[in-house]
Amino acid sequence: MNIVALVLVGLVAALHAYFLVLEMFLWTAPRTRAAFGTTAEFAEASKALAANQGLYNGFLAAGLVYGMIADDPVGFAVRVFFLVCVIVAGLYGAATASRRILLVQALPGALALAAVLIAH
Numbered sequence: 001m002n003i004v005a006l007v008l009v010g011l012v013a014a015l016h017a018y019f020l021v022l023e024m025f026l027w028t029a030p031r032t033r034a035a036f037g038t039t040a041e042f043a044e045a046s047k048a049l050a051a052n053q054g055l056y057n058g059f060l061a062a063g064l065v066y067g068m069i070a071d072d073p074v075g076f077a078v079r080v081f082f083l084v085c086v087i088v089a090g091l092y093g094a095a096t097a098s099r100r101i102l103l104v105q106a107l108p109g110a111l112a113l114a115a116v117l118i119a120h
Contacts, residue, residue, distance in 0.1 A: 005119040006068060008112035009079055012086060013064035015108060016057045023054030037098075060086055076120055083113040 026032045027050040028043040038046070060082055067079035090106025 002115075002119040005112070005115035008108070008115045009064055009068055009083070012083065012108050012112045013061045013068070015105070016061035016064070016086070020054045020058040020061065023050040023057065025054075027051065027054075060089070072120075076116070079116050080113065083109050083116065087113065 022032050022035070027047050028040065033040065033043050036043075043050075063078060063082035063085075067075050067077075067082055069075070070078055086109035087106050090101050090104075090109055093101035094106060
């Protein structure tokens with residue numbers, strides 16, 4: 001895998017690790033609430049749901065990291081699979097929650113996927 005693809009996949013993995021931290025551990029914090037546009041009451045009421053979502057983001061990050069370190073052809077297949085998962089989740093999030101998710105999640109995933117496919 002070339003360096004550009006490696007860096008982009010690593011950035012997407014880091015984003016999802018960051019989402020894990022926000023959603024699992026910092027969901028009710030003022031800065032997180034401001035970033036997601038939620039009230040203190042909503043954040044408290046949805047804390048368990050957000051933690052579940054954060055866990056899924058952690059699985060995406062772990063899969064991407066595994067794809068980066070696994071030998072090809074397995075590593076390539078894992079990278080493609082998890083990047084497609086990131087893109088689909090981003091598209092669904094943009095359609096159901098906020099269009100901003102297109103820029104934050106789907107676009108980085110698509111750029112990383114393009115780089116992975118070109119490098120292969």
